[in-house]
Amino acid sequence: MSEPPADVTVEAANSEDATLLAELWIELASDQRRHGSHLLGESNRSAIREAMLQHIVGGTALVARRAGTVVGFVTFDIESERYRQDVSRGIIHNVYVRAEDRGRGIGGGLLAKAEAELRAESVDAIALQAMAANEDARRFYRRHGYEPHRVELEKPINSDTQRSNDGSS
Numbered sequence: 001m002s003e004p005p006a007d008v009t010v011e012a013a014n015s016e017d018a019t020l021l022a023e024l025w026i027e028l029a030s031d032q033r034r035h036g037s038h039l040l041g042e043s044n045r046s047a048i049r050e051a052m053l054q055h056i057v058g059g060t061a062l063v064a065r066r067a068g069t070v071v072g073f074v075t076f077d078i079e080s081e082r083y084r085q086d087v088s089r090g091i092i093h094n095v096y097v098r099a100e101d102r103g104r105g106i107g108g109g110l111l112a113k114a115e116a117e118l119r120a121e122s123v124d125a126i127a128l129q130a131m132a133a134n135e136d137a138r139r140f141y142r143r144h145g146y147e148p149h150r151v152e153l154e155k156p157i158n159s160d161t162q163r164s165n166d167g168s169s
Helices: 016-033 043-058 106-120 135-143
Strands: 009-010 059-068 067-077 089-097 125-128
Touching: 016 043, 016 059, 016 067, 016 089, 043 059, 043 067, 059 106, 067 106, 089 106, 106 135, 125 135
Parallel strands: 089 125
Antiparallel strands: 009 059, 059 067, 067 089
């Protein structure tokens, strides 16, 4: 299990953290736009604050604190699909560490704690998503044992690219 630095604690988020977690999520969403994300940070402020409160109440939001200051967070849950599957899956929704605190093991510590929480719920696998163009995030997750499982493809509706049935242009 990856441990955060000695001066950082990973613990359950509390209701007083909700507004700050929404701010950090907005930073995350804004940063991910450079990798092709369609999420609008500021436009989702109230919705994400509500979602963070739900994660906090559900015990599925953890924060990394250094000297009492939140420097990162992770949110997670158990997948609730309407279709039966042969595994139960935990889902890591967001892992975020402030830019100035990256590269110190905080993200790995958050991820490991979320994985431990999901393991305690007896999930069989854990899934997460990263933007295809975000090589730093993909490398981080690979270092922690994650491998591609499903690939999402996207095409703008006004694209003039046509492909034949065999996949060639």
